[in-house]
Amino acid sequence: MTKKDFAYWKKLHDGDDLTEFNTNSTGQLWLKIKSITRKELLSEFTARLCLNLTSTTLSGQFEELFCLLETNSSQSHQQLDAYIREKNLQQLQELDQEALVSELYKLKTFEWGGDYQNSLDKYLVSHYVKVISSYEVLISKFETEINRAVQGYVLNSWYNHWSSILIEHLFKAHSSVLPAVGQIKSVDFFIQNLPFDLKVTYFPSEYLRLKxxxxxxxxxxTFLKQKARELSVNFDKSAKSSEIYYEITEKLKDRNxxxxLGVLDQIRSQNLTIVGEAQQNSKNLIKWLYENQGEMRFGSENRLFLVLIDTADFSSSWKLKRNLDLLAPAINSFLNSFSSKPTSDLTVNFCYSGKSQTFTALSDVIFVVK
Structure with a gap:
């Protein structure tokens, strides 16, 4: 039988094999220690416990501290939890939540300004650097295209970053949540010692199309184009699909x-039925989210999905990231009732294209609906 020492847990974590951490107290202890493996945090924590680490490297101190603390796992969990909660309280107090929300409300549109998926630099290289040989033509693109793409990317990335911090703080302020003080791969916080990675997303358009x-x-x-022809609503047939969709829906609204309006209501009613079914049986959506994640960001860790839905206009769901009046009650309600959830309700099995094994994770979803 393999000895479950420091190297054992490190190998599991480095290999993204996190299932055993869900049920093993020693593995959870390893994760908590990893979350404070920063020079200033380790120094402060060990000083409080009057521990003297002889290792000179952070990785060495991590292993040394783990070996010391695992001898009395129960007591060590209590000591770590108390220290982490203290540091978390300091972080919460440093964030001016109202001021941050006000800043986020200054963003009026959420447009990336390009059709890139993961990387702005790849988009610029593939669309301009390797395509345009004329210097003058390239310069002209700064006025018409490149500046807009860069500005949209920066503004949207800014909004996503700071709204994520705001949402994470809503979780970390709850008494049942123990945050990872320092960043840990695949772990944002613990709920009743179960490690979770938080994923904030919208109701997936591809999942909607599938259903x-x-x-x-x-x-x-296709339906909108058909109805537009029936109602003599003209639209630019040469435009991109997203632009045609926008043009037709806006013209239908304007006709009033x-x-x-019946055309728009029909689509909305159909889509809301699908949303309602996902809320009633969230495991189908969770499984889909795991199985359709991007290859570069694939992970089988425990995930808590926060799904934001503006039922009046799905494309405006991005605004809910700053809506504390909706976010806070939904998050707190979920966390208040989490202890009553059996593990079987959280367990999800999924496959992934190109990988032979079946993966297992603990996962749940919080729907924030306007």
């Missing part, structure tokens, strides 16, 4: 007659 197809409902854009 519409399963219900034999028409593709939204019974037939036009």
């Amino acid at each position: 519409r197809r399963e219900k034999e409902l028409p593709v939204e854009l 007659d019974e037939l036009s």
Whole structure:
């Protein structure tokens, strides 16, 4: 039998094999120690316990402290929890929540300004650097395209970063949550010693399309084009799909007659039925989210999904990231009732394209609906 020492837990963590951490107190202790493995934190924590570490490197001190603390795991958990909660309280007090929310409300539109998926630099290289040989043409693109792409990328990334910090603090302020003080790969916080990675997302458009197809409902854009022709609503047929969708829906809203609004209401009603079914049986959505994650960011760790939905306009769901009136009650309600959830309700099994094994994780979803 393999000895479950420091190297054992390190190998599991480095290999993204986190399942055993869910049920093993020593593994959870390893994660908590890793969360304070920063020079100033380790120094402060060990000084409080009157421990003298002889190792001179952080990695060495991490292993040395683990070996010392695992001899009395129960007491060590209590000591670590108390220290981590103290540091978390300091961090919470340093954040001016109201001021941050006010800053986030200054962003009026959420447009990336390009069709890149993961990397702005790859987008710029593939669309401009390697395509345009003329210096003058390239310079002209700064006025019409490149500045807009860069500005959109920076503004949206800024909004996502600071709204994520705001949301994480809502979780970390709850008494049942023990945060990872320092960053740990695949762990944002613990709920009743279970490690979770928080994922803030919107109701996935691809999942919506899948469920519409399963219900034999028409593709939204196809349906809108058909209805536009029936109602004599002109649109630019050469535009991008997203632009055609926007043009038709806006023109139908502007006409504001019974037939036009009925088209939009029909799509909205169908989509809200799918959302309602996902809320009633969230495991289907969770499984889909795991199985359709990006290859570069693949992970099988425990995940807590915060799904934001503006039922009046799905494309405006990004605004809910700063809406504390909706976020806080939904998050606190979930955390208040978490202790009553059996592990079987959290367990999800999923497969991933290109990988032979079946993965198992603990996961749940919080729906924030406007």
